[in-house]
Amino acid sequence: MKKVLAVFCIVFGLLLQAQITDYQKVIDSINQKKWDSTAIDLDSLANPRIIDIRSIKKDSVKITNNVVIIPNNNDTSPLTPSSILTLPTLKRWFIFGQNSLVFNQSSFSNWYAGGNNNIGVIGKVNYNIVYKKNRHYLDNNIQLGYGFVSSTGQSTRKTDDYINIMTNYGYELAQHYYLSTGFQFLSQFTAGYNYSNTPDPVFDDRVSKFMAPGYLNLGIGVSYNPNENFQVILRPLNGKFTFVLDEKLQFAGNYGLERDGQVMRAEVGTMLNILYKIKLFKDATYINQINFFSNYLQHSERVDINYSGSLNLKFNKYITTVVTIDMMYDHDQIQKLQRKQTLGIGITYNLGYKVERDSKTGVIKPFVN
Template sequence: MKKVLVVFAVVMVFFSKAQITDYQKLIDSIAQSRWDSTSIDIDSLANPKIVNIRSLKNDTVKLSNNTIIVSNTDDTSPLTPSSILNLPTLKRWFFFGQNSLVFNQSSFANWYAGGNNNIGVIGKVNYNIVYKKNRHYLDNNIQMGYGFVSSTGQSTRKTDDYINIMTNYGYELAQHYYLSTGFQFLSQFTPGFNYANTPEPVYDNRISKFMAPGYLNVGLGFSYNPNENFQVIVRPLNGKFTFVLDKKLQTAGTYGLEKDGQSMRAELGAMVNILYKIKIYKDITYVNQINFFSNYLEHTERVDINYSGALNLKFNKYISGVVTIDMMYDHDQIQKLQRKQTLGFGITYNLGYKVDRDTTTGVIKPFVN
């Protein structure tokens, strides 16, 4: 009997074991799939995958209050209070310098139409040094230029020669309005000649030189500057001084002198100066500047007019062109319109600090342009 019970128990265990295995496999497979979906694959950590998460970067360069900054401009128009206030970061000192060197050359050999070999060079500098703090504004502008042309069979002749130094102080009375005072000095570097009358001039044939003439304007008034493209300066009280420091040229009628031997002529009147800049295209701008002066002391109706226009063409960072026209009418000097026009293409290098924001990192970095 015992043997029968043992055999029966073994058989029952065998059948029960077979039934439990099928169900257990099904249950284990379900549990395993859930475990795989939620568990971490330890082996995958050997080859981690980095996800690109976008982050906002803060500026990492701090500019001190004395940093010199200027807007990225390539024209010759002066910095105005409005152009400074519109800069990304307001600072006290601003500096901008533009240096231009223009060449022109012609050469002929057996040329049927004829011609004369020549070479010409014109150099110009234009510097702005500006201080702005609270309501105070001080602008210093220095413009200088000199050019000459040398032709076969002729003496070297100058084609451009000027010195123009301006200083203007403003105190902000209200938005866009300033109490204004300052001075302007004008002259030239070397003697000038009338080549039509003296094709081969000597020094005694000079009709001008440094401080003959020289002009000094000093005045007090107001200025209005609503934006960087427009500025008006009105000076109801303005002194105009004409210097002729060459005894040979100190004759009555020359540069408005009233008598022989006179070295300076003083005038008191009103002055109006208007600056208007037009952006024709992306890299083409036209700068207009006109000045009016009326003498209170005599012949108030005879208004002196001085106009300057400059068409600036930018081809790339260093190559640019400029077309200028200057017109002046001064009844005391000559009862005719005086006109000068220049055209040049050459190398331009801008010197100064500006603010530039890197588009990839968002970091502000100062650098010399």
């Protein structure tokens, strides 16, 4: 029986071997080659070779020159400590510039209702130059404006004229609170006239000119700036200096002068400045700025008030409508409310920010994510 079982196993094995076809042999050889190509050669690990793979940070930009300029987001709002100090860079210069040129023109020919041909131009420049490092910032603001209108039969008349230069140093004391100190200079470019009294004036009819008057404010205090839309500056110690460098205008009562021939009037008091920006909708922003000053030395109850409102309507990248209103009350100058309003549609071109690179690494993070 055992011999019969052994013979049966041998025969069965021969039958199984006969079932392996040539196709199966081809398949097995392919699988073997694939295994050999992917298998780890353990002997090769005895002498490893390191390959240098260069990598570039995804959020960094390598620059070769000293300065890079990146376009801004067309926001015309003033830069504030909050919008600067919350940025992650350690050292940076920011330059934001707005340049506006507004035209208005009227022409008449045989117009039954009447009219006078005229053309007017107003140019405005507004630049912020800000340095920020750690908790320190230095904000320099330059605002210049000049406008005129020329009408048939009349001399050219000035419609706008101002120089406003401000410098402010701040140090972050705590979250949203900053030590604040700086100065402001105000004046105008050319002589001004009262066209109601002198329709065709000459230089001797001037009522103002450069540094007549000129104003200089110096002070120290604190500021509160929780976000870019709201800022409060309080300076309990603030000096206000009024300059009148034109002998013809150095009479008592002019620009608060106390005696004839006085060149400068000095006041010491407290100053409060509030900035509040309202975004009406996507392309419309209204900026409110109001300033209060009270003189410690004389009549502290007579508070000087200066309000400025600006409505900016942006049609596209370059065409903008600007409506401004300025109101001022200074009891020492005139015991009436002074008011100025302008409306213009024109070309506005905004510059971007200038960023100083890190001198050690030459790498900066992008300004816009």
